[in-house]
Structures are given as structure tokens and as C-alpha cells.
Amino acid sequence: MKRLGPLDLYRHLPKTNCGECGEKTCMAFASQIIERTVKLTDCPYLKGSHLEALIKMTSPAVRQVVFGKKSPVKIGGEDVLYRHELTYFNETAIAIDVDDRMTDDELLERVAYVTNFSHERIGQELTLQAVAIKNVSQDPAVFAECVQKVAAKTDKALIVCSFLPESLEAALSVCDDNPLLYAATKDTWEQVGGLAMKYDCPVVAFADNNLSELKSVVHALQSMGLKDIAVDPGIHPENLSATVNEFVEIRRVSMNEDDTMNCPIIGIPAACTNPMEEVMSAALMIDRFADLLIFHTTDMYAVLPVITLRQNIYTDPRRPVSVDAGLRTFGTPTKESPLLATTNFALTYYTVASDIESSGLNAYLLVFDTEGLGVEASVAGGQLDAYKAKEAIEKTQVKDVVSHKKIIIPGMAARISGELEQISGWEVLVGPRDSSGIPEFLNKRWN
Amino acid sequence: MDIERLLKVLGDAEELELENVDILAEELELVMTSVPRPQLPVRVGYKDLSFEKPLEEFPGGVSVVRFGNTSQDGGTRSHSVFVGGEKTMPFYRFEAENPYNPVVAFDVFDMPIGLAKPVKIHYQEVMEDPAEWAKLCVDKYGADMVTIHLISTDPTIKDTPVSEAVKTVEEVLQAVKVPIIIGGSGNPDKDPEVLEKAAEAAEGERVMLNSASLNLDYKRVAKAAMDYGHVVLSWTQLDINDQKTLNRHLFGMGVQKEDMLIDPTTAALGYGLEYSFSIMERMRLAALKGDKDLQCPIASGTTNAWGAREAWMKESPVEGETWGDRMKRGPLWEAVSALSLALAGCDMFMMMCPTSVALFKEMISQLTGDPDMRPASTWLMGVGQ
Structure with missing residues (x-):
């Protein structure tokens, strides 16, 4: 299999570590070339036979x-x-x-x-x-x-x-x-x-x-x-x-x-x-x-x-599986705006975010740290439970952000609602099982 | 002697031998160039070339796992089902024939559950009776195996007592003669007990216990499997290192690789299927290359595909957008998920919709058989759909 190491490419680089390509060193540039995150032309000093050699070496296995x-x-x-x-x-x-x-x-x-x-x-x-x-x-x-x-x-x-x-x-x-x-x-x-x-x-x-x-x-x-x-x-x-x-x-x-x-x-x-x-x-x-x-x-x-x-x-597997946990805002929420919650699995997060954005809602979204697992999996695996949810509510100090004390958790996490209500003192609403139902849910359940 | 003269002298030399020379240098760069092949001018023309098959030999392989004991082995199953034994990647028949085809276990639940319409229409008459449900899967839809999921035992659902769950297992074993899988509710506190008692009741039948995981007392589940002669499913959540860790724990307890399947979790098409796909592909390649932690057949809860909104929803929630006929779309969602994972290395598929299973099995029969072919050029002549 045609796999290059940074050293293979380094030989043909100027080795001056001038930094003009944006990388600190020529070796770092070589690594990024392999990852295809930078181009050979990003190095202003590559010319002649070295450039040709590099083009040949880095041409993909499939034309x-x-x-x-x-x-x-x-x-x-x-x-x-x-x-x-x-x-x-x-x-x-x-x-x-x-x-x-x-x-x-x-x-x-x-x-x-x-x-x-x-x-x-x-x-x-x-x-x-x-x-x-x-x-x-x-x-x-x-x-x-x-x-x-x-x-x-x-x-x-x-x-x-x-x-x-x-x-x-x-x-x-x-x-x-x-x-x-x-x-x-x-x-x-x-x-x-x-x-x-x-x-x-x-x-x-x-x-x-x-x-x-x-x-x-x-x-x-x-x-x-x-x-x-x-x-x-x-x-x-x-x-x-x-x-x-x-x-x-x-x-x-x-x-x-x-x-x-x-x-x-x-x-x-x-x-x-x-x-x-x-x-x-x-x-x-x-x-x-x-x-x-x-x-x-x-x-x-x-x-x-x-x-x-x-x-x-064709999703890049190098892309992280999770997004940062914490509190996000959508639109221009006020103290009365609804507080929703989801997990930090990237796909779950982006699905929920795109549903909220496309419906033009003003809302807060509390992203739990579920170690990059989706709702159903994290509830089953214990990465999301009432205690972890309570911790996230406290850590983000969301009580200072909204005037109500109500949180809408995903329908798939219904299992934790009772316990969360008991230990957190927040009113827990069980939202839809699929985030496409959020606008309708808010219409009916959020005054 | 200056360098230029030296080089000139060396230019004529074919060989240079250095004697009693110390090289003092901080950095030594050795440039070795291979002799370039002479560029022969290519003659324009057609030449009969031969395509050499790019064969690879793998030092490792996957264990063969047998489900179900017949009367010969002291059980009451009509036949055993085998999975695993791979020597190459799935369906790479130019390289080697793998011994067994993927198998489908139909999901049966011990209480009625919410199902999307394309699935529900097949089961609505039998959802109150797990034994009848299992029988329908085997008799009508040709299930290779059946999983009885004891979800009602979950304290937050119905908290069905263990004794009652065991009765359900016995009824299913009576109703069908194919090998079965026993699933818990996913409640980590109760599952070990449920699975222990179910394992005891099914002694001699060689079922699979679903599952041992890092979230619960997996030792109890694995011990129950060993004590009563069953297979155990080692289940983790989209993390190949967790899978290796759990497998090592289980092997350390004495579980044999012939008595275990591994399940790294199935994410639905459109919602992370690529994670499951790549983890399975990595696990299978690692097994073939000799990683002893992963040399077990792989299982998938393919029914998870129905969690995708494109599978279960009647129509797109976006105004003015259509997703097409749900009675075709939903089954395709599950079938495409199954096929993709089969290509990645999965051996056992826990599925739900009979239409999906039929589509999937048709593909498997093509990928493992040698049907006649008509000329490929017929597509261009307008013969087709």
C-alpha cells in the first residue's frame, strides 16, 4: 500500500523552518501534506526537481x-x-x-x-x-x-x-x-x-x-x-x-x-x-x-x-465524534425562552441544532457531556443519568440565564426525568423523541 | 586535492573503497537513488495483458460459533446455526470462500412496543403474545433465529418479575425450534439477574445471552453463559478499545472465543452508521491480521435503523419536502444498514422488518452464490427498468 511518512517528504523540503507556509516547521508541513490539509503550493520555496518529486510522491493512489x-x-x-x-x-x-x-x-x-x-x-x-x-x-x-x-x-x-x-x-x-x-x-x-x-x-x-x-x-x-x-x-x-x-x-x-x-x-x-x-x-x-x-x-x-x-x-473519520459540552444559544433568546437539552455526540447535536435553527426558534440548548454518545446509547450506558444532568445544570449556571426553572430533555431520555426532578429541583419536561418535533412541542407545551 | 579534482577522478571510477577514514559530521545525509528504469517508448497498440489477482494472506481468522443444541447435543432445537470462521474480508471470493453466510435473528419483545407502520403491519396481531410472535417470524418470514427481548423487566417500564420473564423464555423455546437469543431490558441493575435465571431455564439449548457490557456486572452474565453452556454477547458502545478491554476481561474469566460474539453498537443509516461501519471493518481486519482480542464473529442490532427519522416518519417534517413512499423507504433504511455492515464484517443481524430481511437476504444470496449473468452491455441497449 502506498503510504508515505513525513520523513519521505521532508527530504525534498527547504528545511529552513521559515514558517511562511503557516506551519512552524518543515516537518510539520510534511505531516500536513500527508493529511492533505495543506497544499505543496503553500510553500513558496518549492521549485524544480524537488517540487516534481513531491508532486509524484503525493499523487493519489487512484488517479x-x-x-x-x-x-x-x-x-x-x-x-x-x-x-x-x-x-x-x-x-x-x-x-x-x-x-x-x-x-x-x-x-x-x-x-x-x-x-x-x-x-x-x-x-x-x-x-x-x-x-x-x-x-x-x-x-x-x-x-x-x-x-x-x-x-x-x-x-x-x-x-x-x-x-x-x-x-x-x-x-x-x-x-x-x-x-x-x-x-x-x-x-x-x-x-x-x-x-x-x-x-x-x-x-x-x-x-x-x-x-x-x-x-x-x-x-x-x-x-x-x-x-x-x-x-x-x-x-x-x-x-x-x-x-x-x-x-x-x-x-x-x-x-x-x-x-x-x-x-x-x-x-x-x-x-x-x-x-x-x-x-x-x-x-x-x-x-x-x-x-x-x-x-x-x-x-x-x-x-x-x-x-x-x-x-x-464519505464523512471524514478524522472529524471529532463529539462537540463541546455547555450552554448554546439559538436566535436571540430572553430569560423566558425555553431551555432544551441534548447530548454532545456530534451527529445528535447537529441534528438538533439544525432543527432549532431551521424553525427560527429563540432558545437555549444545554449540551450534556455524554462522552460523544447519542441519547439512547448514553442513557443505556450510564453516560447520561439524572446526576450527570444535574451537574451540567449547575456547572453552566443556567439558573442565572433563564428566569423559569424548566428544562426540556429528549424524549429518548424520559427514563431520567423523575429522578432529575427530585434531585435538581427543576421542572423536567419530556420532549419529543425526535428533535424535528421540537417546534410543535413548544407550541403545545411552552406558554 | 581540491574537491573538483576529486570529483573528476571519481567520475571515472566504478567503485570507491575508503580505508582508515573517520567521518566527522553532525548530520549525515545519505542519498540513495535507485537506478531509474529505462523509459521504453510506448508503442501505440493493443496488447493482451494479464490482470494478476492482488491476493493477500491473513495470518489470523475468526472463530466459528455454534448456536442451538439439537437432541444430539442434549437440546431441543431442530438444527444448529453457525457463524464466523472467516479467513478474508466478507465476500472477497477472489481471495477465499468464507465458510458461513450472515444470519438474521428476528427481534421479538415480551410486551407490545411502538413500531413504525411498515414494521407494525406484520406484527400487530401477535404483539401481546411473544410465543406467537416468535412463531410468526419463523414460520412466515423464515427467521434463522429469534431474539426474545425481556424489556418489560425494566423497573421503570413494567418491572416484570424474573420468574415471569423466565416463563416467557420457556414459552418461546416451546413455540419455535430455531436457536434463540435472550435479551435483557438494558437495565444494568436487573439484567444480570434476569439473564442468569433465563440462562438456567434454557440450560442445554445453547442460546446467546444479550449481553455482557461494561455498564453492568458482566461477570455474572458471562458466568451464567459458561455455567449453562450458552454463548455470550460482548456489547460495547462505538469504542473499539472498550471492545478489546471487555473481551479481554471475558477471556480472562475463561470464556472461549467459540462461545462469544462481539457487538460494537449499530448506529442508524444517516445517524452515525459510518462509525459502526468503520469499527466493524477495523475489528475484522485486526482479527484477520492476528489480534486475538477481536477474533470473534460480529453482531449488530440492525433494528436501530428504525430510529432514523427517515425510516419511521410518515413524511418529511420540512414543509414542501417529500421523502417518498414510507412503505418502501423504511424497509430500505434497515436493509441498506444491514448490507453495509455485512460488507464491513458483521455476521449476525438482529432485524425487525420482514421486507428489509428479504431485501438483505437476496443480496446475500447473490454475494455468496454464482447466478448466471447476461451481458453487461444490455443496460445500454435500453433493457432494464
Whole structure:
């Protein structure tokens, strides 16, 4: 596995500890380069062969490929097989498929869906990245017309999909947004590779369930001078064992510094025949290293679990699990404003905070130190009990902040309410089990 | 001899031998360069290359745990269920075949509880009767195992006496013939006693006691498992070091790794699933690499997925936003959580919704079988949804 230590990089740094990069020493700078929290260009004195050597050393194990000019999509660029080894960097891009046999209404509706898709989740905006256009008609002219229509309606990046080089060429003649070309095969690599060279587009190599053939296609494209290559080992919705094994094999050779197969991986859940299976396949591929997915179903019940899983898996594991305990304010609370409470597990805290913020409430939120556990887990594990809650109330001197003596605890912590009331002397209201119910709860229970 | 001349002389030398030389230096930098491979010009063209499978060999492995005694072993179960025995990461079949597939234990509670509609519709007729509930899970939904959660014993819920809880366990053992798991209420003061008595009543059946944890007197729970021949679940809360500590305590008491599962807690999809995912992945990789503290099969309370608002809520609480059909969304939430953890290394899934279980099992059967394939290119020809 390609893992660098700071010493490997230090050799090529100026070793002057000038501090101009913002780090105290060159060694500290080297460590931060590995964590990808600073860039090589942050050091003003790096030049020439040392800079080149460093660029080579720090280039990711999986090549990063970018497609789309107006809304560039970065895929690949990963350095580790498993997220806990460092973090993943470029989250799996999701494209929605359309085809050149669709009616204009359906086509444009799906394109608008991708363009406008935005889902806010725990302080993050989740979006879709691209439109994949299929050449089902097998007719270059029909395909070009379809691509043109789509390109006129969206700034999202495009993937043009056909096994006919003539169709890809027709598409490129009407779209200059650097679409991703899908796909070059054993039979078409020369023509499709030629198009990729001519139009300066990234290209997908495809071979069906045959990694040796896939490697040969990638190598043939590389021999033409192409670098921006992604791979599709062929998706078999009826045999996902083949899919997941091929994904793992490809990603593992990337980590072993293979310089042919170190390509981003494309998965196509859209090949599934029903939406429930499509969601499961997409989940499998996100969990097992896919860099780009082509998805079909646009119902929210299907898209939501997929984008949520992606958000989870691509969360930086170096981010702390907990937030600081203590008293927070939301809006402009007065002495009469309600006092709510939650735990210091980061996810719990951000969920509650975003629910309070989005409803525009003026309130106080007492964050208990539960050692980074959520409400249910900390009540079960004893990290949150009446005594610890009482201690937090006293320590934050919240009695001087509010004029009432009422605290609203999470519904999941109902178990501690009686005892807390007894030992603290505060009136304890048991709030909703889910913080989305806070506004309604306050409406009904807070005068 | 000045340096330049020295270098010139050395320029012609192939080898340099220093004799009787002391090097006086505070800092010595040795630069070793490997001989660069000659850059052969790449000829444009297609060449048949062979993809070498990137195989890894792991020195360690996971124990095999057996649940349920049949009449042969002195129990009354119709069959035993096995988990564990992995030699590589889950479903990495290019490397090795792991011996057993993941198993699903359906959750049954000893009193009616609040359930989201997509789950409730399956159980509302049987929620008053745990034995009937368990039977339904096995007969209708194909449960590999059943967990009876004795939640009503919690003093803050119903404070059901231990004797009554034991009766419930006996009824469930009568009603179903699959191996069972016995769960407490989560009350640290009462659980040890509940699990001790339940273990005694189930002697000879080889159940799993759920659970021994750092929050309670785990020694009593582990001792009960050892005394009556059961498996014990070592449960911790999203902390791999706690898991190692507890496991070591349990091994120190004499618990064998063939008699233990480990559960680092399951956070729901969207609410920390990545913590559970990565802890399981780390635990499994550590076990394969030889960490003796973690070489047990892994269990998950996957039902926790229903704690996510996207799973249980009818619709988005945000005005003007839709989350789509809850009867599909909820089951997918649990099934996606299960699948993700299965990929990370989890062996046993405590689940609730039959639709989720069916989706999950279909994936497992694909990932462990060899179904026929049609050409992958059919997707592009418009065959599909």
C-alpha cells in the first residue's frame, strides 16, 4: 500500500523552518501534506526537481479524473482502501440516466430533476452530479440531437454513453463541455481513444467481467497518451458477487501502485430491473469503492437512502465524534425562552441544532457531556443519568440565564426525568423523541 | 586535492573503497537513488495483458460459533446455526470462500412496543403474545433465529418479575425450534439477574445471552453463559478499545472465543452508521491480521435503523419536502444498514422488518452464490427498468 511518512517528504523540503507556509516547521508541513490539509503550493520555496518529486510522491493512489467544464465532477483521487486508514476524498458522484428514445417531456423532466436536486441534511447540501445519456436508438444523429437538448437545459456534467464510436463523435460535435465518454472497448479503443484525444475528454474503458481485457483496454488507451481514464468492469445486477469482487480487485491493485489499473471505478445500479434492488446495489457499490454511479430511479424513497449512505461513508473519520459540552444559544433568546437539552455526540447535536435553527426558534440548548454518545446509547450506558444532568445544570449556571426553572430533555431520555426532578429541583419536561418535533412541542407545551 | 579534482577522478571510477577514514559530521545525509528504469517508448497498440489477482494472506481468522443444541447435543432445537470462521474480508471470493453466510435473528419483545407502520403491519396481531410472535417470524418470514427481548423487566417500564420473564423464555423455546437469543431490558441493575435465571431455564439449548457490557456486572452474565453452556454477547458502545478491554476481561474469566460474539453498537443509516461501519471493518481486519482480542464473529442490532427519522416518519417534517413512499423507504433504511455492515464484517443481524430481511437476504444470496449473468452491455441497449 502506498503510504508515505513525513520523513519521505521532508527530504525534498527547504528545511529552513521559515514558517511562511503557516506551519512552524518543515516537518510539520510534511505531516500536513500527508493529511492533505495543506497544499505543496503553500510553500513558496518549492521549485524544480524537488517540487516534481513531491508532486509524484503525493499523487493519489487512484488517479483523479475530472469531467464537465461548467460543473466539474471529480472522481477517484483516493489514497486508501478503507476509510478509517485516512479518509475518502471525492464522494461517489451520482448521475441519473436518460436515453435518446425518451419523449421530450420525460427527457427534460429527468434533466431538470438532476439540475434542481438539492436535499439539506444535517447542515450539508446533498446534490446529484451528472446526467448520463444513453444511445438506445443506436443512431448517431438521434443521439446528437438528444445530447444537444440535454446540454442546452443543464449545466450539470454529462456522460455520453454508446458503444458506437460514430455516436460518440456525433455527440461531441454538439457538446463542448468535456463530457465523460462511455465507453472504449477491445474493439473500439482506437476510435474512441482518438475522440478523447481530439476533444480532450476523459474516457471510460469497458470490458465485461474480464479484468485482463479491461487492463488491456486501459493500457491501449494509455499508449495513445491518454491519462484520464475510468473503468467499468461490467455490472451484473443478477450477480453482484462478480461486481463487488472486481471492484475490490481493481481498488486493491491501485493501492499496490499499479500504474495501469489505478483508475476511478464506475458502477451502474441503473442496470437493475427494479428500484428496490437498484438501491441495494447502489449501497453495495458505495460501500465498496465506486467513484461514480449511474442511477435510474428518481423517487425520493430510493434516492434518499443512497445519498444518505454516501454522506455517511464519505464523512471524514478524522472529524471529532463529539462537540463541546455547555450552554448554546439559538436566535436571540430572553430569560423566558425555553431551555432544551441534548447530548454532545456530534451527529445528535447537529441534528438538533439544525432543527432549532431551521424553525427560527429563540432558545437555549444545554449540551450534556455524554462522552460523544447519542441519547439512547448514553442513557443505556450510564453516560447520561439524572446526576450527570444535574451537574451540567449547575456547572453552566443556567439558573442565572433563564428566569423559569424548566428544562426540556429528549424524549429518548424520559427514563431520567423523575429522578432529575427530585434531585435538581427543576421542572423536567419530556420532549419529543425526535428533535424535528421540537417546534410543535413548544407550541403545545411552552406558554 | 581540491574537491573538483576529486570529483573528476571519481567520475571515472566504478567503485570507491575508503580505508582508515573517520567521518566527522553532525548530520549525515545519505542519498540513495535507485537506478531509474529505462523509459521504453510506448508503442501505440493493443496488447493482451494479464490482470494478476492482488491476493493477500491473513495470518489470523475468526472463530466459528455454534448456536442451538439439537437432541444430539442434549437440546431441543431442530438444527444448529453457525457463524464466523472467516479467513478474508466478507465476500472477497477472489481471495477465499468464507465458510458461513450472515444470519438474521428476528427481534421479538415480551410486551407490545411502538413500531413504525411498515414494521407494525406484520406484527400487530401477535404483539401481546411473544410465543406467537416468535412463531410468526419463523414460520412466515423464515427467521434463522429469534431474539426474545425481556424489556418489560425494566423497573421503570413494567418491572416484570424474573420468574415471569423466565416463563416467557420457556414459552418461546416451546413455540419455535430455531436457536434463540435472550435479551435483557438494558437495565444494568436487573439484567444480570434476569439473564442468569433465563440462562438456567434454557440450560442445554445453547442460546446467546444479550449481553455482557461494561455498564453492568458482566461477570455474572458471562458466568451464567459458561455455567449453562450458552454463548455470550460482548456489547460495547462505538469504542473499539472498550471492545478489546471487555473481551479481554471475558477471556480472562475463561470464556472461549467459540462461545462469544462481539457487538460494537449499530448506529442508524444517516445517524452515525459510518462509525459502526468503520469499527466493524477495523475489528475484522485486526482479527484477520492476528489480534486475538477481536477474533470473534460480529453482531449488530440492525433494528436501530428504525430510529432514523427517515425510516419511521410518515413524511418529511420540512414543509414542501417529500421523502417518498414510507412503505418502501423504511424497509430500505434497515436493509441498506444491514448490507453495509455485512460488507464491513458483521455476521449476525438482529432485524425487525420482514421486507428489509428479504431485501438483505437476496443480496446475500447473490454475494455468496454464482447466478448466471447476461451481458453487461444490455443496460445500454435500453433493457432494464
